[in-house]
Amino acid sequence: MTNTTVSFVTGQRGAMKLKYDNYTYICVKQLKGRKYWTCSKQRSRKCMARLITDLDIDKINARNTTHNHPA
Numbered sequence: 001m002t003n004t005t006v007s008f009v010t011g012q013r014g015a016m017k018l019k020y021d022n023y024t025y026i027c028v029k030q031l032k033g034r035k036y037w038t039c040s041k042q043r044s045r046k047c048m049a050r051l052i053t054d055l056d057i058d059k060i061n062a063r064n065t066t067h068n069h070p071a
Ligand SMILES: [Zn+2]
Pocket: 023, 039, 040, 041, 042, 047, 048, 049, 066, 067, 068, 069
């Protein structure tokens, strides 16, 4: 997992968003030691991009970074 640039931004109501490759993701669920993130534009754009990380978010376990919109 080199050249990964993950950072965090605090969105409305203090919700933490993950920023990856200039796209932002919202944590939708946490299950079995993993966090599931969907693109923050999922609702408005029906974007299907998503990430799965471990709980500490220092590792991305799976990703679909095909967005149907610009960052
Ligand atoms: Zn997207």
